[in-house]
Structure formats: structure tokens, C-alpha cells
Amino acid sequence: FPGNHCNRSVNGDVVAVQLLPESQWTCPEKKIRLRDVEEYVKTADDMGNEADENENDEEPKAKRSKKNTVPTAKVVGIIKRNWRQYCGMLLPSSVKGARRHLFCPAERLIPRIRIETEQADILSQQRIVVAIDHWPRDSFYPLGHYVRSIGEMGSRETENEVLLLEHDIPHAPFSxxxxxxxxxxxxxxxxxxxxxxxxxxxxxxxxxxxxxxxxxxxxxxxxxxxxxxxxxxxxxxxxxxxxxxxxxxxxxxxxxxxxxxxxxxxxxxxxxxxxxxxxxxxxxxxxxxxxxxxxxxxxxxxxxxxxxxxxxxxxxxxxxxxxxxxxxxxxxxxxxxxxxxxxxxxxxxxxxxxxxxxxxxxxxxxxxxxxxxxxxxxxxxxxxxxxxxxxxxxxxxxxxxxxxxxxx
Incomplete structure (x- = not known):
């Protein structure tokens, strides 16, 4: 289903959906944006207008074709949340000294998460772990909190750890x-x-x-x-x-x-x-x-x-x-x-x-x-x-x- 029909659900949640009329069915997207890279380069401002964010965040809609359209639905209820801790990076803010910041998960299917921190200058150079707390009805982003730092962004050890954590690969020493x-x-x-x-x-x-x-x-x-x-x-x-x-x-x-x-x-x-x-x-x-x-x-x-x-x-x-x-x-x-x-x-x-x-x-x-x-x-x-x-x-x-x- 299209992004604006997700109804605050997150990838992995168990949801109830309602099939849309056939006239609203869409084609699958052919390309996937590298969202975290694009947003990092753009220097996202979490204090800006959420309506503008919504407009910028929406992916290009596929051209409708009777031949290629697939059944499309919207989420009408969330039966079970399957939130976990997410690895990613803090997006820089254009507001100096701001406490509210956007976190961009490494998994592009997960929405950006708003967190509050006074360590933005330090954390912006690191890969960090963030957890979702709740998603208010009137918020475009879920709200969460900083859990821990993994390490310096770009270092081999850090990026390896991100891969292991994001793909849920057990890597602790044998018991x-x-x-x-x-x-x-x-x-x-x-x-x-x-x-x-x-x-x-x-x-x-x-x-x-x-x-x-x-x-x-x-x-x-x-x-x-x-x-x-x-x-x-x-x-x-x-x-x-x-x-x-x-x-x-x-x-x-x-x-x-x-x-x-x-x-x-x-x-x-x-x-x-x-x-x-x-x-x-x-x-x-x-x-x-x-x-x-x-x-x-x-x-x-x-x-x-x-x-x-x-x-x-x-x-x-x-x-x-x-x-x-x-x-x-x-x-x-x-x-x-x-x-x-x-x-x-x-x-x-x-x-x-x-x-x-x-x-x-x-x-x-x-x-x-x-x-x-x-x-x-x-x-x-x-x-x-x-x-x-x-x-x-x-x-x-x-x-x-x-x-x-x-x-x-």
C-alpha cells in the first residue's frame, strides 16, 4: 500500500487492511531511493514544517496502468506492534542548539524517528541505536529515545556491527x-x-x-x-x-x-x-x-x-x-x-x-x-x-x- 495509507504502522507490524477501489490501485515502484544517504546530504531540519516534510518524504508515485496495477490497500488498524531497536544516524539540524532531532534508520523501510538529545554534535558523527516509544496520532514521525552509540560512522567495526544488528544475526560468544x-x-x-x-x-x-x-x-x-x-x-x-x-x-x-x-x-x-x-x-x-x-x-x-x-x-x-x-x-x-x-x-x-x-x-x-x-x-x-x-x-x-x- 502507498506510504500515505500506512496509518502510522511500521514495517513488521501485524495490521488490518482495507482493499481500495480498483480505480485507486497503483503499480509497484521500480526504483528504491537510498533514503538515508539522500537525507543526510540534504541536512534535514526536524524543526521545520511537518507538512513540508510530508511532501518531501513521499516517494514518486508509479504511473497507473491497467495492465501493471496490483491490488492496493490501506491500513485501518494495528493488531500488534513489532517495534525493535534500530541502527542508524542522526540527521543534522539547521537550528543551532536544537534538542529535537530526526534519526534516520539504516533500514529504509522504517520511518524517521524524532528524538530529544543534547549530544547532537557528538552523535552526528556516530552510528547510534534508537527505540520507538510511541507514535502520536497528530505526528508525522514516531517519537523515540536514544539507546546507545555503536561507534564512529564509517569505521569497519561499526558498520559490521550495524549489519549484524540490523539483520538480527546472533554474534555473541558461545555459551x-x-x-x-x-x-x-x-x-x-x-x-x-x-x-x-x-x-x-x-x-x-x-x-x-x-x-x-x-x-x-x-x-x-x-x-x-x-x-x-x-x-x-x-x-x-x-x-x-x-x-x-x-x-x-x-x-x-x-x-x-x-x-x-x-x-x-x-x-x-x-x-x-x-x-x-x-x-x-x-x-x-x-x-x-x-x-x-x-x-x-x-x-x-x-x-x-x-x-x-x-x-x-x-x-x-x-x-x-x-x-x-x-x-x-x-x-x-x-x-x-x-x-x-x-x-x-x-x-x-x-x-x-x-x-x-x-x-x-x-x-x-x-x-x-x-x-x-x-x-x-x-x-x-x-x-x-x-x-x-x-x-x-x-x-x-x-x-x-x-x-x-x-x-x-
């Missing part, structure tokens, strides 16, 4: 309860320590290696390839077996579910699991024994799959390579060891797999990613076969034409 779930420091893998119904398979004899970007410490997948016949190859993808350490219903399982994923920022990362697991025991490092879950195919040189098997395994990666080092080994004719032979076999088969996918309009991937994608497909098919009534499969819808325009 003692989570740390207590970790194995002892002297932990070593043991084939007899099997928590599943089927035995873990010993694959330490295979020439397995990983290929990752430079500096990668959480190596979660590795591969192997060996020729087993005139036109037959055994190819395997091995994924770190995190489930051995993260058991259902434990504190570490609950924390991992809350975090959902590891978040990568420009100079740091927020781990989903403690470092002992993410960068050590669940990282398939070179020359170290690790638990894995393996998907192993028998295929021809034309990448026609003859058979596939899945099982938990114990592996020992022979090398943790960067993309650059792996390419050097492949290109160097003097390299003839098992790692080099395996990499060349993987490269040849990946080109065949890629040609098959691109013929169907798929995107081009790195050679190692071809096998990760193949493993995803095979595992999804296996899950669907075994659990047809409750299989959860990922499906990407066809991209809309509008999505291509920024790329063209």
Missing part, C-alpha cells in the same frame, strides 16, 4: 553450555565409535584432496577420482560429518539452529559452530583423519553414472589445495603422483558434466563445484525415493525478466 558439548582436546577418530545403524567405512587408503580459495580454514568437502577399468572411474565427494558432534536436542544443536549458517563479513566471520569444530574437527584438513559422509559414483568417461553409493566414512585427505595450486599441478607434466592423476581425472569429467548442463541452459561452475552439484542432485533423488511423503527438496523458481535488467 558455556555450548562449549560443554565439544569433544575433549585430545579427541581422535575411531571406526568403532559409530552412532548410526550402519558401520562407518574406512576410506583412508583413497587419494582424497580438497580444493578451496586461499585462506579457507573450514574445509567442508573433498573429492577423489581413480580409474578402475578401461572406461570406468570411481569418483567420490566427501562432506564433513558434522552430525557426529552435533547431536539432536543438545545446547550446541539449538545454537546452530538459531544461527543457521556461518556469516562472512569483509574481515571476519561469525561461526555457526565453535572454532574447534568449524576449523578443526569438521574441517577436512590435509594429512589428518576426519569423519565424513561420502557419495561415491562409478561412471564412464562420458560421465554416464553406472552406480552410486552413500555411507559414512573415515577419510584422510592427502592435500588441502588452493584453486591456483590445483591448476598448477594439473598443468605441470612433471606432476604424475596420485593427487595429480586424480585432479586431471576430475577435470576431464567435470568438463563433460558441464557441457551436459550448459546444453540445457545451466550456469557454468568451477570444476570441483560440478561434483558438489551432482552429489546434491543424487542425494535429493535418494531422499525422495526413501521418504516420498516427507522429503524437503530445494527448488529455484524461474527468474523474472526484471531481474536481468540490472545485468544487461
Amino acid at each position: 558455556d553450555q555450548v562449549i560443554d558439548c565439544l569433544p575433549r582436546d585430545e579427541w581422535e577418530p575411531d571406526l568403532n565409535d559409530n552412532r548410526g545403524t550402519l558401520p562407518r567405512v574406512d576410506l583412508r587408503h583413497l587419494t582424497i584432496c580438497s580444493v578451496d580459495p586461499l585462506g579457507c580454514t573450514d574445509i567442508d568437502d573433498a573429492l577423489h577420482c581413480k580409474q578402475i577399468g578401461d572406461d570406468l572411474f570411481e569418483v567420490g565427494v566427501h562432506i564433513a560429518d558434522v552430525t557426529h558432534f552435533v547431536r539432536p536436542g543438545t545446547a550446541i544443536d539449538d545454537e546452530a539452529a538459531l544461527r543457521g549458517t556461518t556469516v562472512y563479513l569483509c574481515d571476519r566471520r561469525i561461526d555457526m559452530l565453535p572454532c574447534l569444530l568449524s576449523s578443526n574437527l569438521c574441517s577436512l584438513r590435509g594429512e589428518e583423519e576426519r569423519y565424513a559422509f561420502s557419495c561415491i559414483w562409478t561412471m564412464t568417461s562420458s560421465a554416464d553414472i553406472q552406480s552410486v553409493k552413500y555411507h559414512k566414512s573415515l577419510i584422510k585427505s592427502k592435500a588441502a589445495l588452493t584453486y591456483e595450486r590445483a591448476q598448477e599441478i594439473i598443468d605441470d607434466p612433471k606432476e604424475q603422483n596420485d593427487v595429480a592423476q586424480g585432479l586431471r581425472g576430475l577435470m576431464k569429467l567435470s568438463k563433460v558434466l558441464n557441457s551436459k548442463r550448459t546444453a540445457n541452459g545451466a550456469l557454468t561452475l568451477a570444476s570441483s563445484e560440478e561434483f558438489m552439484l551432482l552429489a546434491n542432485i543424487q542425494v535429493a533423488q535418494k531422499i525422495l525415493e526413501e521418504y516420498p511423503d516427507c522429503a524437503l527438496l530445494r527448488r529455484h523458481p524461474v527468474p523474472m525478466k526484471e531481474s536481468y535488467k540490472p545485468l544487461v
